Amino acid sequence: MSRELTSCLFCGQFVLQIPGWTSSIPSYRLMRAAWEPQHRFVEGSLHFSCLRRSDVRHEFRSEFHSIATGHGREITFESAGQEHTLEQPGLGYTKSLFTGTQCEIYRSEVTDSWLVLEQAGPWFLLDANQLKEIGEGRPARSGGDVERIALPKDPGPELASASLSELLEYLRLDAVHKGLEDEAEAEYEFWDYYAPKRILEYSLETSLPLPREAVEFLKDYLHRYEPINFDEL
Template sequence: MSKEIAGRTFSTPEEAGVEPPTAQELEEYGKTFREARQKLRAASPDPEVLASSKFHDEISGTELDPRRGVWAGISGHRSVISVGESGRQRMFHERNVCHFCGRFALEAEGWAESIPPYHPILATWDDDANFFNGSFHVGCVRAFERRGEFRQAMVDWLTATNRLITVHGEDGQPHEISSTGLGYTEKIAELSDGEIYEDPRFNRWVFIEEAGPYHFLELDAAEALSAGDRIRGDGGGTSVVLPTEPDAGIESWNLPGLLNFLAVRDLYQGLLDDLEPKYEFWEGGVGRAGYILTYSLSAIRPLPSSIGDFFARYLPNYTSKRLEDA
């Protein structure tokens, strides 16, 4: 049944009388979406600000609003301020560059990921920046010498609801800022290669590797893994600013060609060899930030078999959560 939460009514598609879109409608929606993004991109210096005003309205006045508290006066996620004890000057990390190896990170779920700048995650391992966000290669995290600190920061973020983070300002005094975690609060498994946490409200989980990286799982993915199947990462479109403007004809490049241009093919060779990647060029063009590529890329997610073994035991007795009970 429909339920009102925070002044909004949530319904299942059946209750709302919504029919699944046809393939033709999906193609038309995608075309409209790409045209709209192209117009926004022409006016925006950064893909990170392509969110709608509705998104900004949603976070305005909350702990995620970058204009509040310690965040006041910061305009954009590359702003330079000093809020650390050791003279740190960078608030955040650079977008589209792997924090750990310094090379370009082309996003592909399970292989190269990113954390948006509105999640304040303390970078205890970094002497130059106070908060971690931005891009990283999953393999680079696993090889990072201080990956234990990275892992703990991820655990604190993923498994919390609301918490306070203490930072030191230019006055040398501690300041507390509110941080909202993702709410996977219930640890349900300790495996040899990591832990699984469950969201108590929805049918979803996160697997946090012992080596640091994390992987989100919805119910359909958990069911597929429990049956011994492999699952494919999200192939939704995303936009990146390329380090240099490519030659004409980028729309006809295959994935190896793009990776060669970005000089990171060696970091993705395992994905190319073993994980059946599917790459599609959507559109590209020069904006104020440089050449912006919009693309989709998905691949088989490289997850350990222990996750599937666990869910094969867990799901038969699992009671699916309902939206109205959230």
């Protein structure tokens, strides 16, 4: 992944992927920067804290909302003096369940998964296990999948024994993610490091920082939702 794609779209700093605190927009989403005159395609990573503070957070959210809650749509753009049309894929979270002051909640129509979309822009995707955790009064935990990312510079031989706070401090992200370890109940594990390419492999499990009103709604919702019957799709 290039340096550009691992830098925050808003602040320009490196983005260490942390479930619930960061995310990325892949190129195949065909997301447009509607807040820019040229409406260029957006691709890259972001800190959710930066998105919440951004002056264009509402425009960003509107574009992401269209993709996340739709089946897909045609978009037309001009390049090299010619007009082109592409099919922008949607995520299919089409069923609206809740609208509050902090967030909105949608359900997928084809899988047992849910989208919590903050009014300020950040989003969380939940599965049935995470919904059960919320219903039982526990934090929704991220899956702890192995991530693979190119670091901006070689951290040296102590990387294998570094804690998450030490890694964030080395990457100069401790201010961006201040208090993360306590709030997220983060479980960080070093897997491997390939020094010639500065490739770090790690896993990181966190408690997702869902808006309070989302947690309250989903606690009640758990007891009345019906799982999708895939035989009927």
